[in-house]
Amino acid sequence: METVIKTENLTKRFGDFIAANEISFEVYKGEIFGFLGANGAGKTTAMRMLCGLSIPSSGKATIAGYDIYRQTELIKKNIGYMSQKFSLYDDLTILENIQFFGGIYGLSNKQIKDKSESLIEQLGLHQEAKKLVVSLPLGWKQKLSFSVAVLHEPKIVFLDEPTGGVDPVTRRQFWDLIYEAANRGVTIFVTTHYMDEAEYCNRISIMVDGKIEALDTPSHLKKTFAATSMDEVFYQLARGAKRGD
Amino acid sequence: MKAVVVTNLSKVYGKEKTRAVHDVSFSVEKGELFGLIGPDGAGKTSIFRMLTTLLLPDNGTATVDGFDVVKDYRQIRNTVGYMPGKFSLYQDLTVEENLNFFASVFGTSIQENYHLIKDIYIQLEKFKDRRAGKLSGGMKQKLALCCALIHKPTVLFLDEPTTGVDPVSRKEFWEMLKRLKTEGITIVVSTPYMDEASMCDRIALIQMGKIMSIDTPENIVAAYPVPLYAVKADNMFLLLKNLGAYEKTIYSYAYGEYAHASFRNVSDEAEPVKFLNESGLREIEIYQTTPTIEDCFIKLLKN
Amino acid sequence: MKQFIIFLRKEFAHVLRDRKTLLILFGMPITQILIFGFALTNEVKNSKIVVVDNAKDVASHKIISRIEASRYFEIEEAMLNANQIEESFQQGLIRMAVVFPANFNHDLVHQNKGQVQIIADASDPNTATTLTNYVSAIIQDYQAEMDKVNAIPYRIEPQVRMLYNPQLKGVHNFVPGVIALVLMLVCVMMTAVSIVREKETGTMEILLVSPFKPMMVMISKAIPYLILSLINVTSILLLSVFVLKVPVNGSILLLFAESTLFIITCLTLGIFISVKTNSQQVAMLISLMGMMLPTILFSGFMFPIENMPKALQIFSNIVPSKWFYIIVKSIMIKGVGFSEIWKETVILIGMTIFLLGLSLKNFKIRLA
Numbered sequence: 001m002e003t004v005i006k007t008e009n010l011t012k013r014f015g016d017f018i019a020a021n022e023i024s025f026e027v028y029k030g031e032i033f034g035f036l037g038a039n040g041a042g043k044t045t046a047m048r049m050l051c052g053l054s055i056p057s058s059g060k061a062t063i064a065g066y067d068i069y070r071q072t073e074l075i076k077k078n079i080g081y082m083s084q085k086f087s088l089y090d091d092l093t094i095l096e097n098i099q100f101f102g103g104i105y106g107l108s109n110k111q112i113k114d115k116s117e118s119l120i121e122q123l124g125l126h127q128e129a130k131k132l133v134v135s136l137p138l139g140w141k142q143k144l145s146f147s148v149a150v151l152h153e154p155k156i157v158f159l160d161e162p163t164g165g166v167d168p169v170t171r172r173q174f175w176d177l178i179y180e181a182a183n184r185g186v187t188i189f190v191t192t193h194y195m196d197e198a199e200y201c202n203r204i205s206i207m208v209d210g211k212i213e214a215l216d217t218p219s220h221l222k223k224t225f226a227a228t229s230m231d232e233v234f235y236q237l238a239r240g241a242k243r244g245d
Numbered sequence: 246m247k248a249v250v251v252t253n254l255s256k257v258y259g260k261e262k263t264r265a266v267h268d269v270s271f272s273v274e275k276g277e278l279f280g281l282i283g284p285d286g287a288g289k290t291s292i293f294r295m296l297t298t299l300l301l302p303d304n305g306t307a308t309v310d311g312f313d314v315v316k317d318y319r320q321i322r323n324t325v326g327y328m329p330g331k332f333s334l335y336q337d338l339t340v341e342e343n344l345n346f347f348a349s350v351f352g353t354s355i356q357e358n359y360h361l362i363k364d365i366y367i368q369l370e371k372f373k374d375r376r377a378g379k380l381s382g383g384m385k386q387k388l389a390l391c392c393a394l395i396h397k398p399t400v401l402f403l404d405e406p407t408t409g410v411d412p413v414s415r416k417e418f419w420e421m422l423k424r425l426k427t428e429g430i431t432i433v434v435s436t437p438y439m440d441e442a443s444m445c446d447r448i449a450l451i452q453m454g455k456i457m458s459i460d461t462p463e464n465i466v467a468a469y470p471v472p473l474y475a476v477k478a479d480n481m482f483l484l485l486k487n488l489g490a491y492e493k494t495i496y497s498y499a500y501g502e503y504a505h506a507s508f509r510n511v512s513d514e515a516e517p518v519k520f521l522n523e524s525g526l527r528e529i530e531i532y533q534t535t536p537t538i539e540d541c542f543i544k545l546l547k548n
Numbered sequence: 549m550k551q552f553i554i555f556l557r558k559e560f561a562h563v564l565r566d567r568k569t570l571l572i573l574f575g576m577p578i579t580q581i582l583i584f585g586f587a588l589t590n591e592v593k594n595s596k597i598v599v600v601d602n603a604k605d606v607a608s609h610k611i612i613s614r615i616e617a618s619r620y621f622e623i624e625e626a627m628l629n630a631n632q633i634e635e636s637f638q639q640g641l642i643r644m645a646v647v648f649p650a651n652f653n654h655d656l657v658h659q660n661k662g663q664v665q666i667i668a669d670a671s672d673p674n675t676a677t678t679l680t681n682y683v684s685a686i687i688q689d690y691q692a693e694m695d696k697v698n699a700i701p702y703r704i705e706p707q708v709r710m711l712y713n714p715q716l717k718g719v720h721n722f723v724p725g726v727i728a729l730v731l732m733l734v735c736v737m738m739t740a741v742s743i744v745r746e747k748e749t750g751t752m753e754i755l756l757v758s759p760f761k762p763m764m765v766m767i768s769k770a771i772p773y774l775i776l777s778l779i780n781v782t783s784i785l786l787l788s789v790f791v792l793k794v795p796v797n798g799s800i801l802l803l804f805a806e807s808t809l810f811i812i813t814c815l816t817l818g819i820f821i822s823v824k825t826n827s828q829q830v831a832m833l834i835s836l837m838g839m840m841l842p843t844i845l846f847s848g849f850m851f852p853i854e855n856m857p858k859a860l861q862i863f864s865n866i867v868p869s870k871w872f873y874i875i876v877k878s879i880m881i882k883g884v885g886f887s888e889i890w891k892e893t894v895i896l897i898g899m900t901i902f903l904l905g906l907s908l909k910n911f912k913i914r915l916a
Contacts (some may be wrong), residue, residue, distance in 0.1 A: 039411045040381045193411060196440075235412065235413055235416065239413055240410065299753060299914050319755075333753055349550060
């Protein structure tokens with residue numbers, strides 16, 4: 001199995017505060033990896049380091065084969081990123097957003113044209129292609145921004161709470177997109193507060209107070225913690241958390 | 246007298262006349278914990294804002310504590326507690342200063358109603374000199390709740406209090422609400438998390454500005470019309486694909502580690518299992534399961 | 549009342565805890581005064597002037613050599629006629645011309661009276677006055693010296709002609725100007741932004757759903773900035789008196805009273821902007837573009853209003869800082885009392901009442 005994310009004792013300190021404490025894990029190609037943790041456990045900090053946005057205090061890591069200290073620009077070229085807070089420009093149309101993000105990842109005009117056509121086809125957005133993104137319902141927006149995040153065929157895509165507040169049907173459609181991408185070999189690295197979504201992941205890690213306290217497949221975790229649901233597993237682990245963000 | 250009565254309430258926005266709330270009616274008993282359950286953009290916030298007199302309805306009427314939301318807005322503002330969806334406290338004031346401030350805005354003091362917030366405030370007390378902006382998400386939520394409670398409101402409106410909060414803090418938050426209920430405070434709460442619905446006495450499922458169903462969570466679940474099965478197999482992706490393609494499937498979708506599915510014209514689970522086996526899936530596990538509010542919501546959406 | 553006090557306490561906490569903004573608010577007037585003050589003296593130095601000596605006699609030579617001895621001027625002697633002088637001014641080649649008529653000494657000796665014409669480019673009024681004052685002083689010096697020698701005193705009359713800005717609006721004008729600017733900025737912008745911030749962060753939503761009177765929110769927002777502004781006025785005056793040597797000729801008390809009035813005008817303007825806008829950005833832009841620019845353009849501080857087209861002159865009347873500017877200048881520089889500025893005061897009071905009424909009428913008790 002090809003390893004696309006590998007971290008060894010990755011640590012980030014802010015003064016006395018250790019936001020991420022000696023994190024070590026591996027993520028394999030085509031895997032859906034759930035990255036869970038209570039508010040303030042250090043998920044955001046860890047994710048920023050992995051995306052090359054923040055330099056670690058110590059430890060080693062490679063993303064898509066690139067070193068996270070020296071090759072952050074190469075990392076950025078090979079990953080996609082989507083968050084709940086920022087995803088698309090509300091005041092641009094759907095087509096313009098696709099063109100813009102295709103452009104910044106260096107796709108050729110022809111590629112952008114083909115990609116946007118197939119994307120609009122796939123999402124069934126013919127009617128809306130020339131409409132401003134602001135007019136789209138939240139669920140559609142999130143599906144679209146996921147598609148935009150994988151437009152340049154990244155090796156890994158990072159999703160930060162992609163489905164917050166989305167209705168249950170659209171949420172599942174969103175996960176259909178994730179599964180398809182994973183099937184194509186894209187590695188998915190996702191955070192969520194929905195515990196049922198944690199079950200959709202191949203493996204999940206749970207962070208508590210800056211450390212990874214558990215990492216396994218959902219069914220193994222449930223067995224280990226003698227729990228009937230992921231909710232219980234999470235509760236058992238995070239209940240003892242000392243800090244908030 | 247009911248705590249909240251909403252009759253044919255409607256609200257449209259902007260030039261395009263987007264219907265945010267459409268002909269919504271419901272009522273909330275005194276001392277009840279009532280939940281508005283629905284995704285973002287369903288119209289929950291608009292309903293809350295109309296009930297807290299912040300927005301004028303375009304149609305219909307509503308009363309809170311018997312006061313009309315348009316005519317008697319002053320009385321309503323005196324008696325209700327409101328916690329908006331976005332964290333809305335002064336980030337540059339400390340925990341204690343925020344609480345003090347909101348107490349005096351309502352002409353009361355922390356001491357006067359301390360018993361109401363005691364359980365919650367105890368957890369915040371060690372941070373009382375910390376600025377609100379520096380608190381964790383869960384702590385902010387607790388502080389906001391304290392501030393909304395400090396004047397002992399008759400009705401408490403909580404707009405998505407648990408959005409973006411981790412599952413542990415969410416659980417704690419709901420336990421606090423249950424305790425408040427015993428104080429006789431009516432609570433109207435909204436949430437996009439379906440699993441929180443079961444914590445409410447009664448719920449309204451809302452989507453696209455319309456209420457699809459109002460009842461107790463138990464009744465809503467009991468009204469699920471067909472048997473629902475939980476299915477598992479060696480390959481989830483293929484399982485969902487095949488369930489979708491199966492001619493006797495009514496609905497099928499992922500639900501945690503299982504897929505949930507309902508079938509028409511099948512006497513027991515043997516028939517779908519046979520089909521899945523023939524489609525090449527192995528390690529098939531299937532059993533009839535009790536629907537959740539999420540299952541009910543999905544059914545209502547797909548209708 | 550207790551409510552109001554706790555509200556006020558909260559506002560002070562907001563203002564005092566935002567250290568960076570506070571530093572800017574107190575630092576800005578000081579830097580502005582210093583920049584304006586020193587930029588100005590640099591202007592005066594090395595000013596090019598031309599001397600047209602039609603007399604070429606003893607007296608004119610003596611005066612010219614005295615002017616030459618001054619370190620301020622770059623002097624050039626040329627025989628220019630009136631048209632040529634005009635042209636040099638227009639091309640910006642010279643800042644001042646000193647013209648001696650033919651028979652200058654003759655007039656002095658026989659009529660005990662001579663005339664010197666001093667023409668200055670008053671489109672930059674500060675420089676113009678400084679230069680003309682300087683030359684007039686040199687001439688007076690010479691006159692005083694001659695008086696000791698002669699039985700009958702000479703009277704040399706410098707005929708000062710200000711080109712382009714004859715009434716010289718703007719003598720030492722930058723101090724009143726900076727006061728107006730700073731008050732505008734602090735009171736209008738900061739007040740507007742701090743009220744709109746409550747809307748943006750959602751705290752206004754909670755305050756609306758409470759028994760608290762919205763107008764009280766605004767008044768308590770305004771008070772910290774009132775105090776802050778008075779401190780700023782004090783520091784500007786101290787700087788101008790002790791560092792820049794611009795005196796306050798009139799009553800300090802009156803000056804502070806009028807400043808307070810103008811501060812209140814600005815605060816109501818800030819409140820009005822906050823009532824009409826929903827984002828800090830918009831509030832800031834309106835305050836900057838809508839208030840700062842007119843203050844700079846139409847108060848007479850930078851550009852003489854008299855030289856503007858009629859339409860703009862009329863427009864300048866609705867800019868509050870214009871009136872305040874007149875008031876401050878009258879008190880500081882002319883040293884006049886209240887009887888001379890009551891009209892401007894009444895106008896400012898009127899504007900304040902009007903804006904307050906408008907804000908009250910437009911205040912939303914709901915979100916939309």
